[in-house]
Amino acid sequence: MAFPSSELILNPDGSIYHLRLLPEDLADTVILVGDPDRVALVSRHFDTIDVRKQHREFVTHTGTIGRKRMSVVSSGIGSDNVEIVMTELDALRHIDLQQRVPRTEKRPLNLIRIGTSGSLQEDIPVDSVVASRRAVGLDGLLDFYATDESRWQPDLAASLKTTLGLRLQPYVAEASPVLFESFHDVVSSVPGFTLTCPGFYAPQGRHLRLAPKIDGVIGKLQAFRHEGWRLTNFEMETAAYYLFGALLGHEMLSLNAIVANRATGEFSTRPEQTIEKLIRDTLCWASDL
Template sequence: MRIPESELILNPDGSIYHLNLTPKDIATTIITVGDPDRVDDVSEYFDTIEVKVQNREFKTHTGTYKGNRISVISTGIGTDNIDIVFNELDALANIDFTTRTVKKNLTQLTFIRIGTSGAIQPEIPLDSIILSEVAIGFDNLLHFYKNDSILDSDFSEAFIKHTNWNSKKSNPYVVSADEKLLQLFSSEEILRGITTTHVGFYGPQGRVLRLPLEDATLNEKIASFTYNRRKITNLEMETAGIYGMAKLLGHRAISLNAILANRATGTFSNTPKKAINTIIQHTLDVLFP
């Protein structure tokens, strides 16, 4: 079936609307970062760079590392941007732009999120790396898609009950990492944990500047929640959307989080740049040893 111009929007040069990329511009292995400036931090490790494109907060570099083609793209902050980035990257891989039809043979993409995060358990050290086994989304992105096949409803129901979740907020959803990528990136140096994905940086993550919170004890409830003897380890703003969109589209995804803040102890890393560089180098070395 032909996809109308209003649904798949292409620019005059044939690139896709928001990302300004053409199908030849991306690799099948893609690192995602939130900050556009962090794209340069990643691509400086590349041996070659063949593509440099930026539109709005979406910045892409594609090149090679140890002879392997790889892309890095900035998503900006939040799962609303994840919806744009993942749909458009999938379209670049799996839709014929000439006929506006889905290709018969689909290409599976591999996504590795390199992000920063805040720990919610006091024992998690600053500058450590957490590999997200499971993500809990507090946004409503996945509720706009048919999602029953990928979500852990027992997990989310237990969380809703434990936190006495306000029904005016979107129902939390739970989605897991790609199992093969989880095994690939697991090591003694990397912590494994459960990540919550929030819809904002301040109130939604329990920060108070001038505005009072609807539930001032929510972070305490999150920290005290256990499921199958596992605790929530950290919070951020993209992982659940990445895991959900990747699974729905038939791709693979994993999220690595550099812990720059510990919300339980009120501390922040003295060497955030070093922590980010460590996670970048680790990611590239695991992908291409």
């Protein structure tokens, strides 16, 4: 049965609703960034650019590096945006938009997030790079998708839920092992266990005028251990990317430039250079995928 126009929403030119992309606009390898302005910082390293599209915070450039076709897409901030980006990128690959029916052929994407993040541990300094092997999601998205709960590391999630005294149910999702090993072999990075938070201030233990509800949240996160793993960093998208990468069958890796260190109270004095280096290293590696 065809998806009705209220479920699979297309624009008058046939493009997918939020991203405003047609299937041919997208390369097999996609760099994902949060900040729409970061799209041009990535695509300026392309040799050619043949697609430039924008709708709201979703900016896309597609072009080539040598003979490799690549896209870069911005998501804006937060897991709710990731849900839209991943669902619509997947639709461009796995739904026949004209007939409005699923395709049978599997067409997985290589998806690589280049983001910024705060370190939780003193020994993971500002300006380093964390390649997230696993991520814990505090965003609640898992409650809305039909899936086998046992797949999302319920023991680890339950342990963190107890440590923080949360009412919401965390979930744990993993990077593509292939992309993680390949990147980690080539580029100097810290293997990460990333916490994805539904906010930047109290959910990350920041106290401006509103106090966080969880007492000593940073200390609790720093001390948290599970089977020898500790939490390395936090940000606002990685777990959702890993959840949807796994559910939809795409290869997904999240790379985070550390711009703040919450153990030492530092913020990077040169975040632009750190992000630029991560962009260059990532493109050099990804153009060989």
